[in-house]
Every structure is written in C-alpha cells, then in structure tokens.
Amino acid sequence: MSARAIIIGAPRSGSGKTSVTIGILRALARRRIRVRGAKSGPDYIDPGFHEAATGLSGVNLDSWAMAPGLLNALAGNAAADTDFVVLESAMGLFDGIPGTPGRSGAASDLAALYGIPTLLVLDVSGQSTTVAAVAKGFATYRPDVRIAGVVLNRLGSERHRKLCTEAVESLGLPVVGAIQRDPTLTMPERHLGLVQAGEHDDLMAFIDRMADMVERSLDLDAVMRLAEPLMPSGGDFAAALPPPGQRIAVAQDKAFTFIYPHVANHWRAAGAEIVPFSPLANEAPDSNCDVCWLPGGYPELHTGKLAAAANFRAGMAAFARTKPVHGECGGFMVLGEALEDADGTTHRMLGLLGHATSFAKRKMHLGYRQARLLSDCPLGSAGTVIRGHEFHYAQTIVAGNDQPLADLADGQGAPLGPSGCRRGHVSGTFFHAIARGD
Structure with missing residues (x-):
C-alpha cells in the first residue's frame, strides 16, 4: 500500500516552509506514524533535518535533473515503506527553469505529475486581507496544481488571524494552520542556507519545539485528510549514478x-x-x-x-x-x-x-x-x-x-x-x- 503525500509550498524562500515541514514530520512521528520527508530540487541540508525528525532517510526529487524513470523510482521507494510523505518545495512552488514541460525542477511539476495536493504556507506579516489575492493567484495559476489548504504564518494578533482567515476561506480554501510570530523559532542560516542539522547543539530539542509549534498552531488531522496517495509507475534506476567502486x-x-x-x-x-x-x-x-x-x-x-x-x-x-x-x-x-x-x-x-x-x-x-x-x-x-x-x-x-x-x-x-x-x-x-x- 502506497503512502499518502502532501507538498508544503510557498511563494518564496523564507516563508516558513522548512519550519512547518519539520514540525509536521516530527509531530506525525511522535504519533507513531511512519513518515518520510522529501525535498524538491537540489538541497543537501533540509533532508538532514527530515531524517532527524523521522528516523527515515530523506530523498530529493528533482524533475529537471532526474530522468522520469529515476524520479518515479525514487518517489515510489519513498512511498513504499511509509504511511505519509511530506514533500518540501524548494524556493517558490512554481520556481524552476524554462524548458521541457514537466521538467523545470519546480515542486509544481511533482504536484502535477503525481496528483499531490499542496499546503500553501503564507507569510502574512505586513498584510491582512491581501493574502486572499495571493492565495487566489496560487489556486488558479496552474489548473493541474491543486492548492488544498493554507497555513498563515507570522501572525501578529488574534485580529490579524481573523482578518486573514476570513479572506482566504471566502475563496473556498480551508485555513488549517495559524502561526503566531515567534522570533525564537527562526532557523539559523549561513551562506549556503540553513545551518546543518548535525551542527545544532541540541538538535532533537530544537526539532521538538517545531513539532510543539505545529501541534499548537495547525489542525494536524485536517492536514492529513488533505493528502492523496503517492503512486508513481514505470520507475527504474538506469539514470542513477553507478557506484564508482566496490x-x-x-x-x-x-x-x-x-x-x-x-x-x-x-x-x-x-x-x-x-x-x-x-x-x-x-x-x-x-x-x-x-x-x-x-x-x-x-x-x-x-x-x-x-x-x-x-x-x-x-x-x-x-x-x-x-x-x-x-x-x-x-x-x-x-x-x-x-x-x-x-x-x-x-x-x-x-x-x-x-x-x-x-x-x-x-x-x-x-x-x-x-x-x-x-x-x-x-x-x-x-x-x-x-x-x-x-x-x-x-x-x-x-x-x-x-x-x-x-x-x-x-x-x-x-x-x-x-x-x-x-x-x-x-x-x-x-x-x-x-x-x-x-
């Protein structure tokens, strides 16, 4: 039986995707659900956090760099021995390079190819009802990419949450999470991105704080209901890099x-x-x-x-x-x-x-x-x-x-x-x- 999957997407880097992804992964693992993290595009650092949060090796799924057979094989392996796959988008959901349709490297390619719904994380700091325009743009930009729900991030107050939620839900999109602004949850960075998982002095305490945030701020059951089965077909490893030695x-x-x-x-x-x-x-x-x-x-x-x-x-x-x-x-x-x-x-x-x-x-x-x-x-x-x-x-x-x-x-x-x-x-x-x- 294949796992169910969801994509965590956003308009840009820095919106809070990684914190939400790590928090969901760890919160599900604490429920004794066998869950695996995946990352679209070329990224070494986030899969390390995914593995630490779940105990299972992460995987990169890259629609540009990987031939379709290899992409399907890796996605199939990720889903084969797990109950749930959380796939974190790189940069913005639709960010890739022009070229062959379906092979831009964007997470939206994976959403369309495998029919995986997207949970959209929106940083609403500095705005209120305008967030609905952003959400509507995402929901209509590509008919083959389904925005299934929204998480509001960096809210300033209860009134702020109410204004944003009502605006987004008037579009028919459910708001399944509302995260208050909290500078202590910011993940440290350096020149190539986040500081690596193995460099945190107390990694699991840090990851558990992300899970606590998710359990406090998201309807985790609703998030799980949004997911759909991940069932790739026709996979092979012909394009994988062969071992250079025994x-x-x-x-x-x-x-x-x-x-x-x-x-x-x-x-x-x-x-x-x-x-x-x-x-x-x-x-x-x-x-x-x-x-x-x-x-x-x-x-x-x-x-x-x-x-x-x-x-x-x-x-x-x-x-x-x-x-x-x-x-x-x-x-x-x-x-x-x-x-x-x-x-x-x-x-x-x-x-x-x-x-x-x-x-x-x-x-x-x-x-x-x-x-x-x-x-x-x-x-x-x-x-x-x-x-x-x-x-x-x-x-x-x-x-x-x-x-x-x-x-x-x-x-x-x-x-x-x-x-x-x-x-x-x-x-x-x-x-x-x-x-x-x-």
Whole structure:
C-alpha cells in the first residue's frame, strides 16, 4: 500500500516552509506514524533535518535533473515503506527553469505529475486581507496544481488571524494552520542556507519545539485528510549514478557533508560499501578502498585544521598515486593547492590539483548544470552527460594547468565552457552530480 503525500509550498524562500515541514514530520512521528520527508530540487541540508525528525532517510526529487524513470523510482521507494510523505518545495512552488514541460525542477511539476495536493504556507506579516489575492493567484495559476489548504504564518494578533482567515476561506480554501510570530523559532542560516542539522547543539530539542509549534498552531488531522496517495509507475534506476567502486572511501565530518541521500543509497543498493573517514580528525582514506570521494560542505570554515592534518594529507597523496579520487565543490577546493578563507588568510591544501580558490571575495554561482565528461573518472566514462547543479560563493583565483574534466552547460543548454580539473587519478568539479543525463 502506497503512502499518502502532501507538498508544503510557498511563494518564496523564507516563508516558513522548512519550519512547518519539520514540525509536521516530527509531530506525525511522535504519533507513531511512519513518515518520510522529501525535498524538491537540489538541497543537501533540509533532508538532514527530515531524517532527524523521522528516523527515515530523506530523498530529493528533482524533475529537471532526474530522468522520469529515476524520479518515479525514487518517489515510489519513498512511498513504499511509509504511511505519509511530506514533500518540501524548494524556493517558490512554481520556481524552476524554462524548458521541457514537466521538467523545470519546480515542486509544481511533482504536484502535477503525481496528483499531490499542496499546503500553501503564507507569510502574512505586513498584510491582512491581501493574502486572499495571493492565495487566489496560487489556486488558479496552474489548473493541474491543486492548492488544498493554507497555513498563515507570522501572525501578529488574534485580529490579524481573523482578518486573514476570513479572506482566504471566502475563496473556498480551508485555513488549517495559524502561526503566531515567534522570533525564537527562526532557523539559523549561513551562506549556503540553513545551518546543518548535525551542527545544532541540541538538535532533537530544537526539532521538538517545531513539532510543539505545529501541534499548537495547525489542525494536524485536517492536514492529513488533505493528502492523496503517492503512486508513481514505470520507475527504474538506469539514470542513477553507478557506484564508482566496490568500496568507496567518503570524507564525512562537519567540513564534508554534501552527498545526496539517493546517491549514497543507490551505491549501497548496488552492493557497494561506503567507508567514511574524517579529514578534520586527521584521518586518511582506507587504503583498501577502490576510490575516494570528497563531497562538498564547508571546508572554508575549517581551513586551518585541514591544513594541519598531516596524516590526512599523506594518506590522500598515497591513495591518489594508484586509485581514483574525486572532489565536488568543497572537496574540489581542498584538492587544490590553496584555499583563501574569508579573512584573507591563505591555507595550504592537498595540492593534488593545481588550482587555488578564495572565499575572501564572495560571488554566488548558482544554477543547474549539464556536464559532458571529457575523460573517464568516478562520475562516469568519457562522453557521459551528468546532470547536477552548482551553488557556491568561492572563486578560482589560480586556474592551474590541469586538464579540464568536462564541457559544461547551464540548465537550458547554453555553453559555459570547460570545467573542473583532472590530473592522473584525481578529478574535481565545482558542480554537484545528481544523475546521469538523458
């Protein structure tokens, strides 16, 4: 029997989607309901909160980056062993990129494809009955996307709640939640989004406060009644990233955290073993592994400690002499010669590739990416197209003289030129791989 599902959407980031999602997930889990969180689009951080709230691994569902078969397979797996799926939208509900219909990357693609109703979270601070115009726009913008209910967020008073509720419900949309303004419930952020789940000093207490807020402010039974069965069909894993080896050494600590749950889960399902190690603890990759993977994360916050990790440095150099090493974004930065931190201090990195990067003069790089590999590497064989995304503030200040790893294009196919680096067994890119192209 498939789970029932609902999407938590909003007009924009910062409306309160994540707080509402985490609160609902935890409140349902406290009722002993088997519930799973999902996230539309490319996001590493929110699935960590989803997993902490429910005890079940989160999943990303990305209509642009994932071929339909892979998208259906992941959605089907998410629904197969749970009672309820709460899917959190990235940015605004309809925010994606122009292109093939149904493959924009927006959460609305998933709403239309699977018939999942949306619970709309509206930040009503600074307005009252105007909220009805916003709700009506959402309800009528796409006939194939159903707005099933509304949660009013950041209310200032009981009178404010009454005005907004009456205006929205005059449209025939039920208001199933009304959340008072409470600065203590704000989730801390840094340059790539929310502070990660594992960095909260008392994570479960924080998550339980979100659940308390939901139980106090939302009609949870009404929210559950709005949901519909999630029943994808025709799924397969042909476009999933295959494991790059039988035993994969993966850097895993506060500096290296950004690996998609669906990627790691598929590697395990395909029979590979993931062997974690911590560069911040001065650990080296297990020499018995076949390949080493340095994920993205926040190495720029730990540059001094990484620079001083002599055992990590020696172990990486020894590994790279005979076996493949790949780094994504933060991992790519650490593979280079040097990394300049936000204060302008330059720290020596691994030197396995010739580039140097800087976080002192930040510039945002953000968007979907299509990469055609120019040579074999842990991402795939030469000629393979990889779909993924780029999101970082660091800049390359020394290009080095390594060979490029891929020809890069944006999400709409506009060429961006050569990207990444390759030297011997070592490769790296600023873009994060999500799936193979189609």
